[in-house]
Amino acid sequence: MSLSRQRKVLPGFRLTLGFTLFYLGLIVLIPLAATFAKTTTLSWPQFWHAVASPVTLAAYRLSFGASLCAALVNAVFGLLVAWVLVRYQFWGKKIMDGLVDLPFALPTAVAGITLATLYAQNGWIGRWLAPLGITVAYTRIGVFVALTFIGLPFVVRTLQPVLEDFDPELEEAAASLGANRLKTFYRVILPMIFPALSTGFALAFARALGEYGSVVFISSNLPFRTQIVPVLIMNKLEQFDYAGATALAMVMLAVSFLLLLAINWLQWWGTRHSERT
Amino acid sequence: MIPHPSSRLVQRRPATEPAFVRWILISIAVLFLALFLVVPLVAVFAQAFSKGIGYYLHTLANPATLSAIKLTCIAAGISVPLNCVFGVAAAWAIAKFDFPGKNFLITLIDLPFCVSPVIAGFIFILVFGAQGWFGPWLLNHGIHIIFAVPGIVLATIFVTFPFVARELIPLMQSQGRSEEEAARTLGASGWQTFWRVTLPNIKWGLLYGVILCNARAMGEFGAVSAIGGHQDSTNTMTLYVQALYENYDLTGAFAVASVLTFVAVLTIVLKAWVERKGTPLDNKTTSA
Numbered sequence: 001m002s003l004s005r006q007r008k009v010l011p012g013f014r015l016t017l018g019f020t021l022f023y024l025g026l027i028v029l030i031p032l033a034a035t036f037a038k039t040t041t042l043s044w045p046q047f048w049h050a051v052a053s054p055v056t057l058a059a060y061r062l063s064f065g066a067s068l069c070a071a072l073v074n075a076v077f078g079l080l081v082a083w084v085l086v087r088y089q090f091w092g093k094k095i096m097d098g099l100v101d102l103p104f105a106l107p108t109a110v111a112g113i114t115l116a117t118l119y120a121q122n123g124w125i126g127r128w129l130a131p132l133g134i135t136v137a138y139t140r141i142g143v144f145v146a147l148t149f150i151g152l153p154f155v156v157r158t159l160q161p162v163l164e165d166f167d168p169e170l171e172e173a174a175a176s177l178g179a180n181r182l183k184t185f186y187r188v189i190l191p192m193i194f195p196a197l198s199t200g201f202a203l204a205f206a207r208a209l210g211e212y213g214s215v216v217f218i219s220s221n222l223p224f225r226t227q228i229v230p231v232l233i234m235n236k237l238e239q240f241d242y243a244g245a246t247a248l249a250m251v252m253l254a255v256s257f258l259l260l261l262a263i264n265w266l267q268w269w270g271t272r273h274s275e276r277t
Numbered sequence: 278m279i280p281h282p283s284s285r286l287v288q289r290r291p292a293t294e295p296a297f298v299r300w301i302l303i304s305i306a307v308l309f310l311a312l313f314l315v316v317p318l319v320a321v322f323a324q325a326f327s328k329g330i331g332y333y334l335h336t337l338a339n340p341a342t343l344s345a346i347k348l349t350c351i352a353a354g355i356s357v358p359l360n361c362v363f364g365v366a367a368a369w370a371i372a373k374f375d376f377p378g379k380n381f382l383i384t385l386i387d388l389p390f391c392v393s394p395v396i397a398g399f400i401f402i403l404v405f406g407a408q409g410w411f412g413p414w415l416l417n418h419g420i421h422i423i424f425a426v427p428g429i430v431l432a433t434i435f436v437t438f439p440f441v442a443r444e445l446i447p448l449m450q451s452q453g454r455s456e457e458e459a460a461r462t463l464g465a466s467g468w469q470t471f472w473r474v475t476l477p478n479i480k481w482g483l484l485y486g487v488i489l490c491n492a493r494a495m496g497e498f499g500a501v502s503a504i505g506g507h508q509d510s511t512n513t514m515t516l517y518v519q520a521l522y523e524n525y526d527l528t529g530a531f532a533v534a535s536v537l538t539f540v541a542v543l544t545i546v547l548k549a550w551v552e553r554k555g556t557p558l559d560n561k562t563t564s565a
Contacts, residue, residue: 009458011467016370020382023363027435028388031400034410038403077309084306088299096307098545099314104489105541105548106317107496108394109515110534113522114317117324117531124320125312149313181294210393212499213515217522230395230499237399237503242408249396256391264384 035253038246050247055223056232062140063229067208070147075201078155079193085156086163100156103149108213115146116218138220143228146214151204158200162193165274195270202266206259210252321538324531336521336532341509345517345533348429352501352513353494356434360490364441365483369475372449373457383446389438394499398432401504424506429513432500437490444486445479452478481555488551492544496537 039047050056084090085097103111119126119136126137136142166189174184212230219226227235229252236245293299326333336342367386371379389397405422406412415422422428456478460470476483498515505511512520514537521530 009461010373010454010470011461012369012471013374016366017374017376020363020367020370023359023366024382024385027431027438028385031404031435032388034403035400037410077306080302081306081310084303087293088303090303092307094549096310098549099310099318101545101548102314102318102541105492105496105544107498107515107518107534107537107541109498109518110321110496110537110541111317113518113530113534114320114324117527118317118320124316149317152313181298206391210391210396212393212395212502217519230393233393233395233399234499234503237395237402242403242406245399246403249399252393252396256393257388260384260387260391264387 032253035246035249038242039250042243042247046243047247050236050244051251055227056229056248058224059227059229059232062143062227063209066140066143066147066228067205069144070151070208071201071205073148074151074155074204075197078152078200078204079159079197082156082159082163086160100153103152108150108211109217111149112146112214112217115149115214116142119145119218137218138226140219140226142218143215143226146218147208147211150211150214151208154204154207155197155200158196158203159193162196162270162274166192192273195266195273199263199266199270202259202263206256206263209259210256318538318542321531321535324528325535327531328528332528333532333535336529337536341512342517342533344509345512345514346536348426348512349495349514351426352430352433352497353491355430356437356494357487357491359434360437361441361483361487363438364443364445364486365479367442368445368449368479369471371446372452373454386439386442386446389435390443392435394436394497395503397435398428398500398503398505401428401431401435423504424508425511428504429501429511432504433494433497436497436500437494440490440493441483441486444482444489448479448482449475481551485548485551485555488544488547492541495540 042050081100085093085100116137118124119129119142121127121130121135121137123137126135129136134141136145170188170192171184174188175181179187210230211228212234215228216231216234219228219231221227221231223232229248233245233248233252236242236248294302367382370376371383402423403409404411405415405428407416422431456474457470460474461467465473496515497513498519501511501513502516502519505513505516507516507520514533518530518533518537521527521533
């Protein structure tokens, strides 16, 4: 067809691609390249000391552990919320649907001071937990609560369109073949939405891993105990230990990039998955 | 004998859960969202007004608060239009033309989403700091970027970089290029095609991206905290919230936070409105 000739009808390819690459280079690529360049000026012992010292290892453990727990909780409750919002009718549904975006829209610092105040010993929620012996504010549980809050919209928003497009005939077929609702859910619905659920989980995990604003207020930020990696990087920055901060930033950038590739792959898997059925 | 007709009856009903299961699921979801979202939202305003409306207005009218509000508006006012122009240009290049490395380019555009805000601020210190690539030159010319307002703006641009592009790329890809090609064949110039055909088609998507971009620009904390250097002159609203909080002025911190929370709620309302307005338009263009 004459598609290839027609395409040349549209102008602006060089202008828009040129500007895109220029702006991308200026804002994203040059600063990232500077981080790489700075890393290469570090000696091995220097680099190793920054990325594998006991304090850093403890921070990795807390960052990855708390982010994983938060993303798992969000996967379970996010699936439940998305399901309820798509499938059922009830009073206040529209408001609830809009509220899901609050963690996106609310600045993390505001979330941080609010959660810290709510979960403090005398806070609205903390005073109910204190008699049970549960302390949330300034502990690792606080880190987990903050990361759960900021990751909440990801699973819901990834699952909603998939559940809306879900063909009800598949469920009816399962029911007519004798499966009960629970079995239909496990054997038909869950496998179908699994790619989207994984994407939402990965997005929530990636967001939690880099989070700073909300955690810094609700955690006591003590080395070895309640310090996450972004807070540790900020500490190094404030002490002008740029070498150490660069090394740690490099590790976190590599992890972010791998997560981004994983998310892209999951999204590709999801589209292929839905096209096949 | 008896199960037979009744099971046939079940088949005819749309597959759903028994009423009590639905009721339990709805209750859990509502309780979860109320605990995690509604309680914090109410708490912000309750804390902000805990010392009365006089103290609230006194905090907001404070010159330090006003200067923080001004800096936040400057940062958002520069980063949102720039990222908007970038988003439209990137979406035009990616959606209307074929070229090698397109998927890689999309991944690169997404990259700032995955970078921790603290690192986003830090990388600009590495470029423009005293030991950075351009540091010595800037120092000789007396230009201050890091620990100054330009650094705040740069870090804000970085963290809000993908928002508009992310909305427009899939939208313009799904719309294809036939309408623009028709306009060109009928004699419209490139700019006329863009203003009269493309822009009306993407306006709701563009607005949606701008709303999200602005919310993040005004609410950014980690990146501007890293590059601001904790000075009064580089306090954005979020940094000023932190400064008040750390000075044990809890009510003051929540008063400033309540303004940001109001912006967040406004963002959600506008977003829902754009979604409602934009959806029938999208359907019209895809079915046409």
